[in-house]
Amino acid sequence: MSETRWLGAREMAAWQAFLIASHLLERRIEEQLKSAAGLTHPQYEILALLSAAPERRMRMTELARGVVVSKSGLTYQIAQLEKRGLVKRTDCPGDERGVLAVLTDEGSRQLEQIAPGHVEVVRRYLIDLLTPEELETITAAMSRAQRAMRPSV
Amino acid sequence: MSETRWLGAREMAAWQAFLIASHLLERRIEEQLKSAAGLTHPQYEILALLSAAPERRMRMTELARGVVVSKSGLTYQIAQLEKRGLVKRTDCPGDERGVLAVLTDEGSRQLEQIAPGHVEVVRRYLIDLLTPEELETITAAMSRAQRAMRPSV
DNA sequence: TCATTGTTGTTCGGATTTGAACAACTCCCC
DNA sequence: GGGGAGTTGTTCAAATCCGAACAACAATGA
Numbered sequence: 001m002s003e004t005r006w007l008g009a010r011e012m013a014a015w016q017a018f019l020i021a022s023h024l025l026e027r028r029i030e031e032q033l034k035s036a037a038g039l040t041h042p043q044y045e046i047l048a049l050l051s052a053a054p055e056r057r058m059r060m061t062e063l064a065r066g067v068v069v070s071k072s073g074l075t076y077q078i079a080q081l082e083k084r085g086l087v088k089r090t091d092c093p094g095d096e097r098g099v100l101a102v103l104t105d106e107g108s109r110q111l112e113q114i115a116p117g118h119v120e121v122v123r124r125y126l127i128d129l130l131t132p133e134e135l136e137t138i139t140a141a142m143s144r145a146q147r148a149m150r151p152s153v
Numbered sequence: 154m155s156e157t158r159w160l161g162a163r164e165m166a167a168w169q170a171f172l173i174a175s176h177l178l179e180r181r182i183e184e185q186l187k188s189a190a191g192l193t194h195p196q197y198e199i200l201a202l203l204s205a206a207p208e209r210r211m212r213m214t215e216l217a218r219g220v221v222v223s224k225s226g227l228t229y230q231i232a233q234l235e236k237r238g239l240v241k242r243t244d245c246p247g248d249e250r251g252v253l254a255v256l257t258d259e260g261s262r263q264l265e266q267i268a269p270g271h272v273e274v275v276r277r278y279l280i281d282l283l284t285p286e287e288l289e290t291i292t293a294a295m296s297r298a299q300r301a302m303r304p305s306v
Numbered sequence: 307t308c309a310t311t312g313t314t315g316t317t318c319g320g321a322t323t324t325g326a327a328c329a330a331c332t333c334c335c336c
Numbered sequence: 337g338g339g340g341a342g343t344t345g346t347t348c349a350a351a352t353c354c355g356a357a358c359a360a361c362a363a364t365g366a
Contacts, residue, residue: 004269011280014288017295018279022175023221024302030324040352060315068176073353075316080352097314097361116157126171127164129297135167137290142170144282149177183354193322213345226323228346233322250331250344 025125032121037114042067042077044118047086047111050103057102059092086110178278185274190267195220195230197271200239200264203256210255212245239263 007015026041033039039047045067050056058066064074078101081087086107092098103111130138160168179194186192192200198220203209211219217227231254234240239260245251256264283291 004272005276007272007275007280010285010288010292014283014292014295015275015280017292017299018175020221021295021298021302022171024299027221028302042352061313064315068173068180070354071315072317072355076352092314095314095362099315119157119160122160122168123158125302126298127160127168129301130167130294132163134290134294135163137287138294139163139167139170141283141287141291142167142174145174145279146170146177148282149174149181149278187354195322214343217345223324224345225325225347229322245344248332248344252345 021126028121028125029118032117033114036117037110039114040077042069042073043081044114046074046077046081046101047103047107048115050087050101051108051111053103055102056108057090057100060099060101063101081107174279181274181278182271185270186267189270190263192267193230195222195226196234197267199227199230199234199254200256200260201268203240203254204261204264206256208255209261210243210253213252213254216254234260 029041033041033044037044046063049063049066050058060074060078061071063078064071067074069077078087078089082089085104088102088104090100090102092100127135182194186194186197190197199216202216202219203211213227213231214224216231217224220227222230231240231242235242238257241255241257243253243255245253280288
């Protein structure tokens with residue numbers, strides 16, 4: 001049982017700032033998406049990921065990893081999006097177990113309408129506040145953290 | 154209706170890295186706290202804030218702001234913590250409406266036991282991965298974002 | 307071939323979270 | 337004083353989210 005390495009003042013400041021900023025940002029994003037489109041942030045992320053995927057489709061598991069949500073959480077959200085006709089499920093050729101989530105034309109259309117307002121928030125409260133150097137530093141640091149928390153990627 | 158300023162490649166990389174890293178970190182923290190102490194992250198944050206507060210007590214509203222959670226969310230969590238005897242409510246002298254959440258001795262004791270494991274996770278997946286320069290950059294950037302999203306602070 | 311092990315997605319129960327509505331109280335200013 | 341506006345904390349309904357358990361299928365190796 002080794003001695004605890006407590007956070008020093010600077011480390012604590014960084015952690016607190018990161019934690020609070022990310023929570024506040026999450027709330028702003030959630031609020032904007034909800035009022036502008038009736039979507040949650042995870043729902044938006046699903047649409048965005050699908051939109052960028054080949055043939056606008058992805059395996060459920062892959063998608064769950066991409067939006068960092070549990071399998072059951074994704075099942076639920078895909079069901080919600082399916083009700084609205086933004087996404088549909090398809091059998092996965094070559095794997096009888098698998099399910100492909102596919103972005104519909106309607107989903108694609110709606111995403112195009114929603115995206116500008118979302119990007120606006122991300123810019124206003126984060127990206128536009130950063131210098132190019134800070135942008136690079138954050139990319140490097142967060143990518144490193146990501147690799148530490150994920151087996152691959 | 155101005156033209157949308159989409160995110161460039163570097164901006165997108167920064168945003169994606171930040172978003173995914175913060176989600177992954179949140180999950181790791183949640184998982185560790187749950188298994189080690191049966192607490193959620195917000196619950197831990199409440200205990201930590203109270204612990205650092207004068208007389209280990211805070212007004213509900215102030216506390217809600219501190220942990221970045223809704224008023225009703227805080228009411229719920231304080232009720233949970235009260236059931237376990239980690240926190241108790243007290244009348245607020247000088248304001249008949251107000252309620253003070255107070256960290257109990259038991260709460261203080263438990264926090265001491267839980268903190269090391271929590272700090273370990275924060276270090277392993279974020280703080281220890283950063284150079285001193287990165288630490289400062291992140292503090293500055295996130296504090297700026299925080300000010301943009303909050304009236305004061 | 308066939309049993310074993312691993313993967314995939316869903317279902318289910320339970321916990322958490324939010325915003326709106328509300329009642330009680332405080333503050334301000336005439 | 338006293339009324340209107342603002343604050344404070346709770347309750348409530350609804351939505352979301354997770355982990356565990358599960359059934360179906362895939363992959364592996366003897």
